[in-house]
Amino acid sequence: MNMTGDNIRESFLRYFEEKGHKIMPSSSLVPHGDPTLLLTSAGMVQFKPYFLGEKPPAVRMTSCQKCFRVTDIDAVGDTKHLTFFEMLGNFSIGDYFKEGAIDFAWEYVTERLKLPKERIWITVYKDDDEAFKIWNEKIGVPAERIVRCGDKENFWGPAGDSGPCGPCSELHYDFGKDVGCRKADCSPACSCERFSEIWNLVLVQYNQDKSGKRTPLAKGHIDTGMGLERITVIMQKKKSVYETDLFTPLLEAISGLSGIRYGVDSAIDNNMRIVAEHGRATTFLIADGVLPGNEKRSYVLRRLMRRAIFFGEKIDPGKSFLTGVAEITIERMKHEYPELDQKRDFILKVIQEEEARFRDTLKTGTQLLESIMADISTSGTKEISGKQAFMLYDTYGFPLDLTQEVSRRQGFTVDIAGFEAEMEKQREKAKSANKFKKSLALAADVKVINGCGAYVFTGYETMSDKSAITGILSDNKNVTEIREGHEAAIILDKTPFYAEKGGQVGDTGEIIGSIGKFVVKDTVKLSDKIVAHKGYVAQGSFKIGDEVIAEVDGERRMDIARNHTATHLLHYALRKVLGEHVQQRGSLVAPDRLRFDFSHMSAMTEEEIEKVQSIVNYEIRRNHGICPVSMPYRQAVKEGAIAIFDEKYGDEVRVLKIGSPLISAELCGGTHVSATGEIGFFQIVSESSIGGGIRRIEAVAGRGAEQTVKSSIISLKNEIVAIQSELDKERRQVAALQRGQAKQQADSLLGKVETVNGVRLLISRIDATDIDMMRDMADALRAKLGSGIVVLGAVMEDKPSFIVAVTPDLVKKGYQAGKLVKHISSLAGGGGGGKPDMAQGGGRDIAKLEEAINSVKGII
Secondary structure, three states: OOOOHHHHHHHHHHHHHHOOOEEEOOOOOOOOOOOOOOOOOOOOHHHHHHHOOOOOOOOEEEEEEEEEOHHHHHHEOEOOOOOEEEEEEEEEOOOOOHHHHHHHHHHHHHHHOOOOHHHEEEEEEOOOHHHHHHHHHHHOOOHHHEEEEOHHHHEEOOOOOOEEEEEEEEEEEEOOOOOOOOOOOOOOOOOOOOEEEEEEEEEEEEEEOOOOOEEEEEEEEEEEEEEHHHHHHHHOOOOOHHHOOOOHHHHHHHHHHHOOOOOOOHHHHHHHHHHHHHHHHHHHHHHOOOOOOOOHHHHHHHHHHHHHHHHHHHHOOOOOOHHHHHHHHHHHHOOOOOHHHHOHHHHHHHHHHHHHHHHHHHHHHHHHHHHHHHHHHOOOOOEEOHHHHHHHHHHHOOOHHHHHHHHHHOOOEEOHHHHHHHHHHHHHHHHHHOOOOOOHHHHOOHHHHHHOOOOEEOOOOOOEEEEEEEEEEEOOEEEOEEEOOOEEEEEEOEEOOOOOEOOEOOOOEEEEOOOEEEEEEEEEEOOOOOEEEEEEEEEEEEEOOOEEEEEEOHHHHHHHHHHHHHHHHHHHHHHHHHOOOOOEEEEEEOOOOEEEEEEOOOOOOHHHHHHHHHHHHHHHHOOOEEEEEEEEHHHHHHOOOEOOOOOOOOOEEEEEEEOOOOOEEEEOOOOOOOEHHHHOOEEEEEEEEEEOOEEEEEEEEHHHHHOOOOOHHHHHHHHHHHHHHHHHHHHHHHHHHHHHHHHHHHHHHHHHOEEEOOEEEEEEEOOOOOHHHHHHHHHHHHHHHOOOEEEEEEEEOOEEEEEEEEOHHHHHOOOOHHHHHHHHHHHOOOEEEEOOOEEEEEOOOHHHHHHHHHHHHHHO
């Protein structure tokens, strides 16, 4: 029975719909609300809360889930591995259990897919006698085709570091005794090619916590998974997924673009499979809101794209394959995943921009890496040092995984530990540059934290409140009393002061006691339950136990609130103008300004900036009411509230809702105005890039916006930044090319070495663009001579320039580079000087250049 991949997907879902299952759409590849997962890696991820007790939309459900597994990236290229795949599954939430799951699976594969019963083998968990009995006695599978396996093969752990889990039973397809190891006792427990797992029935019985402890669930659940790609191989009688109709259109597109047939050259086939698979995965990741970048999911995507581009260059240099693969993927799969078609233009734009950006990096980085490998191979080593790999990464943006890939294919290794050490040095530098002076969060006396109860925040309701001092820190030590002039931090049992968090700066104000006044300059969190009010005693004294009045600077707080609510309106406007791929990536909310970092691939146009600003001010004028609501996290996300990407939230969250009808709903614990009209006015000051795929808007609102900045500054600043970026890129490329040219030219000059009076001497006129290039060449030649003198001359800016380099042994014998270059330069009407081992000079008469450099022979 030959079925297309689409036929199989449809057949599976309709079968289980007939059996009373509700068809559920695939959830996003980004598992919102589950911090234990980087990307959705199994069909059960969206059903995990139901296994843990949350009420499901139906007790029987089925789905075809988009999945991604990062661990297989480097293996893609062979005929087996994939990163992106579709997982067919049926799920029972406390309804049917082992017997029902086994009945459904057997009926579907033997009656709907018409697979021969004798080809199906079963594995069960080692001590699951119940499952063995059902397969053997009820279904009729012979005992010799039922294999008991241990934890590694037949116990399904949680998706992430905690969650539902249990033993499993698997269906395996037997390709026949002539395939694989051909041993008489071969079974699905063997790792040969004879058997292929086609369906995994997970019998969910436990909840595993992060420590590995398993607790029995109140009811047993069913979570099954059948890989669409794998079952399609069997149904279409192919040897590889890349021969099925799920991939042949992609490979045909690559063949059409390159003019090279798939299946002719094994190395080219490998490259084509990488481009096809990574191109398909890239399309789905971008559609689900992931953009290329340098962290977490974004780095996974960037790694995929750059690996595909790199191997695409090996198929046909200069050809763009990713866009073509994405277009075919969208066209062929939009009927099942409509988000692909909805975001078509955006997906293609992201791919094109990343591809253009990386081609420059790839060209320069590959040249440098080739040069590094050529250099170190002459010394008899085959390892690229950590410093060299880090230089490629840090200076030229050449990813470590590509350095490893290129070097491995040429028989080299990379010092990963050395690379990580260099990376750690950079992190430490960054930490030092941004270290918070006398950081209480790091240096506070642990006794104070342990001795204080959890504080109560009353700042949503009031800006002045009665409180009591529960702890005092001075010089980062626990003290019982402070007096006038002392700098300190006071800890209160309850406070209206907002502590810095989520981008909003901490409150300032005063703490008033019966005999003293404490000026609060900042408010910070020492832990989840302790807040420190940092400042100084302006008059009198304070001691632990004192009753006080805590008063926030109300005017400053309102300035902060205006800017904070403005960031929510800005986020809303950006998503409206640029698209729903926009996600907050960071923020700063201060009294005088706001900063908002967000995901977007390209610089905003002036028209887009003006439109966003106009929308924000329009919503301000509408004077929308603002309503903060507390609710369970999952309920908030279900209702459409926006959560900050990668932020971890508790079970109960605060949602800030703006407008009726609703225009914005975000998870936020900050302080806000009560109506948008209180903001007054909003002005964007600048829009810029802070990294791949991340943009930054600086803006002002309220009183800060009264000092408006002319809109021309925005375009001017962006233009300057763009020009500077382009110049920096060009300079790096030129420098890299010059170094390569210098090395090649230097190698060609070694044939000019002659011996004069017992001294090895290399004299030559060269082509050089600057003195640095001449110095690099002189250095390289001196190193290759071992003992000798190098004299180089070149014409730069219509004037002769000279470099002399002397090896250390000859310096000791009295040969001085400075004296030699001074003599040479004087013959050309100029002067020069330098150190004994390296010196440079110049002249005015180009015609004298050859005579000047050759005069060194007479001196020697």
